[in-house]
Amino acid sequence: xxxxxxxAVIYQTFKINLNSLVxxxxxxxxxGVREEIPSMPGIYRFSPDTLIKEAESLWRLGVTTVLLxxxxxxxxxxxxxxxxxxxxxxxxxxxxxRYVPTLTVITDVCLCAYTSxxxxxxxxxxxxxxxxxxxxxxxxxMAALLHAEAGxxxxxxxxxxxxxxxxxxxxxxxxGHRDTEIIxxxxxxxxxxxxxxxxxxxxxxxxxxxxxYQLDYFRTEDALAEIEDDIAEGADIVMVKPxxxxxxxxxxxxRIFKYPLAAYSVSGEYAMVKTGASQGYWDEKKMVFETxxxxxxxxxxxxxxxxxxxxxxxxxxxx
Ligand code: PBG
Numbered sequence: 493x494x495x496x497x498x499x500a501v502i503y504q505t506f507k508i509n510l511n512s513l514v515x516x517x518x519x520x521x522x523x524g525v526r527e528e529i530p531s532m533p534g535i536y537r538f539s540p541d542t543l544i545k546e547a548e549s550l551w552r553l554g555v556t557t558v559l560l561x562x563x564x565x566x567x568x569x570x571x572x573x574x575x576x577x578x579x580x581x582x583x584x585x586x587x588x589x590r591y592v593p594t595l596t597v598i599t600d601v602c603l604c605a606y607t608s609x610x611x612x613x614x615x616x617x618x619x620x621x622x623x624x625x626x627x628x629x630x631x632x633x634m635a636a637l638l639h640a641e642a643g644x645x646x647x648x649x650x651x652x653x654x655x656x657x658x659x660x661x662x663x664x665x666x667x668g669h670r671d672t673e674i675i676x677x678x679x680x681x682x683x684x685x686x687x688x689x690x691x692x693x694x695x696x697x698x699x700x701x702x703x704x705y706q707l708d709y710f711r712t713e714d715a716l717a718e719i720e721d722d723i724a725e726g727a728d729i730v731m732v733k734p735x736x737x738x739x740x741x742x743x744x745x746x747r748i749f750k751y752p753l754a755a756y757s758v759s760g761e762y763a764m765v766k767t768g769a770s771q772g773y774w775d776e777k778k779m780v781f782e783t784x785x786x787x788x789x790x791x792x793x794x795x796x797x798x799x800x801x802x803x804x805x806x807x808x809x810x811x
Contacts, residue, residue, distance in 0.1 A: 511557075537692070575637075602632075604697075612650070681738065
C-alpha cells in the first residue's frame with residue numbers, strides 16, 4: 493500500500509464524511525441574540541432570527557444536519573413548555589424549513605430544559621428524582637409530534653424513559669408522520685461530561701442526579717440491551733453517548749447490531765479540547781482530527797459534535 497501523507501488521508505476521510513457530521517444548536521426566545529456559552533467557547537445561544545443566519549452559513553460550509561435544543565423561557569413542575577404549541581423549538585423548526593429547506597433538522601426531545609427541577613421527566617417522587625414513566629412518555633410523545641408537525645426531519649428522544657422510541661413512533665405514524673425518523677439516545681450514560689451542556693441549556697437537575705434513568709458507566713450489557721430495545725421499537729438510528737470514554741460500546745454496538753449508529757461527542761469532550769488548546773497543551777485542529785477519527789474508527793456512522801463547524805471550515809481551507 494502506498495503511504496500517503498497523514499494530512500491527505502485525514503482530509504480524504506473527512507471529505508467523504510462531511511455528511512456524517514451533526515452540529516448541535518441552542519435556541520432561545522428573543523431577537524438578535526448570539527450569546528457565547530462561557531463553558532463552551534465558540535458555541536452560542538441564538539434567537540430564531542440569528543439561528544437562521546447561522547444555519548445558512550453552516551449550509552454553505554457543507555454542514556447539512558443540525559440538532560436543535562430549545563432553552564425554555566418558562567419552567568414548571570411537569571415541563572409543559574416542551575409541548576406547548578408555538579414553543580421555541582417548533583417555531584425555530586418552521587423557520588429553518590422555510591429559509592434553509594434543504595437543511596436536515598433533528599430535534600432533541602426531552603423535558604429537562606423545561607422542568608423547574610431540571611430532571612428529564614415528570615417526577616413521581618421529588619426526593620429521589622424518580623421519574624413517572626407513563627406521564628413522561630405522554631409529554632415526550634406530544635413534544636415529538638409538535639416538532640414533526642413543524643417539519644422536523646428527525647426527532648431524538650433523550651430522556652431515557654422506557655419505551656420512548658416505540659411510543660413516539662406510534663404517535664407519529666398515527667398522525668401522518670411516517671417519514672419523520674427517530675434517533676434513539678439509546679445508550680446514554682450518566683456522565684460528568686454533560687456539565688457544560690447543562691450550563692448551556694440551563695438544565696442541571698436542582699437536586700439528585702440522573703442515575704435512576706441514565707446508565708451507570710460500568711454497565712455495558714445494559715447499554716447493549718437498550719440499543720436492542722430501541723431497534724425493536726422502531727428507531728432509525730441508535731446512539732451511544734458520550735463518545736470518547738465509550739469507544740468500546742460504540743465498537744460492540746456496531747459489531748453486534750450492524751445498524752446505523754451515531755455517537756455524541758458531548759459538551760465536556762468539547763470543553764476539554766478547547767481548554768487544553770487555549771493553554772497551549774495541544775494543537776486544536778490536530779486534536780479534533782485525532783479524536784474524531786477515533787470515534788469513526790470505533791464504528792460510528794454519524795458524529796454529533798460541537799466541532800462540526802470548525803471541521804467544515806478546516807476542510808474548506810485544506811482544499
Ligand atoms: C437532555 C440532554 C443532555 C445532553 C443532550 N441531551 C443533558 C443531560 O442528559 O444531562 C448532553 C449533551 C452534551 O453534554 O453535549 N437530556
